[in-house]
Amino acid sequence: MPNAMLECPKCHLVLNIKEEGDGVYYVCSNCGYKVPFPNWVHHDCRKCGCDKAELMFYGIVRGDEVPLTMYKCVRCGTVEREGFA
Numbered sequence: 441m442p443n444a445m446l447e448c449p450k451c452h453l454v455l456n457i458k459e460e461g462d463g464v465y466y467v468c469s470n471c472g473y474k475v476p477f478p479n480w481v482h483h484d485c486r487k488c489g490c491d492k493a494e495l496m497f498y499g500i501v502r503g504d505e506v507p508l509t510m511y512k513c514v515r516c517g518t519v520e521r522e523g524f525a
């Protein structure tokens with residue numbers, strides 16, 4: 441999942457995902473650089489059991505159409521869909 445990877449602007453190392461209190465952050469293990477993880481929500485991953493996922497919306501909303509909601513696991517990158525029966 442290369443598009444999920446963030447680099448530390450100082451060290452150019454791939455940032456680790458870390459839980460802190462009630463938030464999730466990208467953290468550099470070398471210098472401690474930290475950025476909040478975007479749009480994370482509680483969602484149980486079917487694959488790895490991780491309870492945190494990135495919330496994404498897909499598609500254009502037209503009229504009364506409901507946008508497709510996707511959850512991307514912060515740990516293993518598995519994407520699960522919701523919104524269609």
Ligand SMILES: [Zn+2]
Binds near residue numbers: 451452468471472
């Ligand atoms: Zn760093």
Ligand SMILES: [Zn+2]
Binds near residue numbers: 489
């Ligand atoms: Zn997972």
